[in-house]
Amino acid sequence: MPAASIWENFQQSLMTAIERGEHQEQQDLAYWQDKVFKKIILYALPLSSITAIPSILIKYLQGYKYVPLIDISVVLAISLVVFSGYFSLSFKKKFVAVALTFLSIVLITMLGSFGLGSIYLLSIAAYAALLFSRGAAYLTVIVNAVIYALLGMVIYWKPFDMPLIHAYTAGTWIAYSLNFVFLNVVIVSTISYVLDGIERTLQDKVQLLGQLEEKLIEINSRNQQLQESEEHYKSLFYLNPSPMWIFDIDTLQILQVNEAAVLKYKYTEPEFLCMTFENICTPEALTELLTGLKQPAKKEGERLVTQHRYKDGENVSIELRCNTIPLDGKECRLAIGRDITQQLNHIKAIEEQNQKLREIAFMQSHVIRAPLARIMGLSGLITQNLTAPPDPQVLSYLDISVKELDQVIKSIINNSGEILPAGLTNSDTGTLEESESNNV
Numbered sequence: 001m002p003a004a005s006i007w008e009n010f011q012q013s014l015m016t017a018i019e020r021g022e023h024q025e026q027q028d029l030a031y032w033q034d035k036v037f038k039k040i041i042l043y044a045l046p047l048s049s050i051t052a053i054p055s056i057l058i059k060y061l062q063g064y065k066y067v068p069l070i071d072i073s074v075v076l077a078i079s080l081v082v083f084s085g086y087f088s089l090s091f092k093k094k095f096v097a098v099a100l101t102f103l104s105i106v107l108i109t110m111l112g113s114f115g116l117g118s119i120y121l122l123s124i125a126a127y128a129a130l131l132f133s134r135g136a137a138y139l140t141v142i143v144n145a146v147i148y149a150l151l152g153m154v155i156y157w158k159p160f161d162m163p164l165i166h167a168y169t170a171g172t173w174i175a176y177s178l179n180f181v182f183l184n185v186v187i188v189s190t191i192s193y194v195l196d197g198i199e200r201t202l203q204d205k206v207q208l209l210g211q212l213e214e215k216l217i218e219i220n221s222r223n224q225q226l227q228e229s230e231e232h233y234k235s236l237f238y239l240n241p242s243p244m245w246i247f248d249i250d251t252l253q254i255l256q257v258n259e260a261a262v263l264k265y266k267y268t269e270p271e272f273l274c275m276t277f278e279n280i281c282t283p284e285a286l287t288e289l290l291t292g293l294k295q296p297a298k299k300e301g302e303r304l305v306t307q308h309r310y311k312d313g314e315n316v317s318i319e320l321r322c323n324t325i326p327l328d329g330k331e332c333r334l335a336i337g338r339d340i341t342q343q344l345n346h347i348k349a350i351e352e353q354n355q356k357l358r359e360i361a362f363m364q365s366h367v368i369r370a371p372l373a374r375i376m377g378l379s380g381l382i383t384q385n386l387t388a389p390p391d392p393q394v395l396s397y398l399d400i401s402v403k404e405l406d407q408v409i410k411s412i413i414n415n416s417g418e419i420l421p422a423g424l425t426n427s428d429t430g431t432l433e434e435s436e437s438n439n440v
Helices: 003-021 029-061 066-083 089-111 114-131 134-157 163-167 170-238 259-265 269-273 283-293 341-367 369-384 392-417 426-439
Strands: 244-248 254-257 303-309 315-327 330-339
Touching: 003 029, 003 066, 029 066, 029 089, 029 114, 029 170, 066 089, 089 114, 089 134, 089 163, 114 134, 114 170, 134 163, 134 170, 244 259, 254 269, 259 269, 315 341, 369 392
Parallel strands: none
Antiparallel strands: 244 254, 244 330, 303 315, 315 330
């Protein structure tokens, strides 16, 4: 099997075994400590196997029978625990620290060498600072100091024979121990300081992510409100019973049109969108339209009466109300139209009736009064000369005045007929006129 495949299988098996107890929260410092532990084991196990073989052979040839056996046992124990699925990740990390501590004590006491075992103790302090809390890391330093102190007492009192007693004096051991304890403290303090900074950074990141999530929720809420407002606007625009258009202020190009405008003007929506506002107004009203639609902002919302033409050619009077509205990042105009043709026709009819009434009033106060005054004067002359035959000239004047008054009355009746209520017909007025003639 190729070496690459062996490495991949080993890595996959190790990751699968360790990840069973791994922290899943990626924003937590413990998650990254678990990742560091995986990397340490991933590279330490194969490298320790490679370096252990020559080391065991050398120790065996030097006459150390139990040290190689203990080395192999520690490596196998760590491998079995790490690859086991029965232990938690926290237990595996602690077991590695304890096993290496035991191995370092064995190396110091049996080999009589301060350096090799102390290197393991120093590495255990760094290991604890990286993978455990600050308290656990400093506890490791204390444990190392206690180990050095106990071994120093063994060297000083010599309760039993071991290679360490012959290799160091108590003073030398104390000097070496204090330096290594100092290195333990420096390494643990430095690593703890760095991890504290990383943890604060992660906490700031979590806080920032929380704030960003709140902002995103707020933005999503605002977008939802904007979407609801847009839907509401579309409903108000497209379902409004009054014709409505949105057009470009500069070109008067129609950009949107609602259903009411399509129904009233009889143009389809695609036809409207190919037209400008000028196409739906009469030529006579074009100048007024252009002037009114381009009113300054202070006159927005004012009514503008103009003439429009439906698709079938019918001309109607439309009252427009225009306001500025943004559309696709551009200022446009929203126009609302109301057909006031019938209203204007009613106003025109009322004005014509008022004019007729003014003419009748003028006739009554000026035109009728002249022949009536002459008749009254002639009637007085006839009354004064009842004993004599009537003067033919007087009778002629009377006849003329009567006919003139008759014409004026007929004119009044005709003018009145144009503004009489619908229930009073021309036949009624004719009967009234005939009755008055008979009475005369």
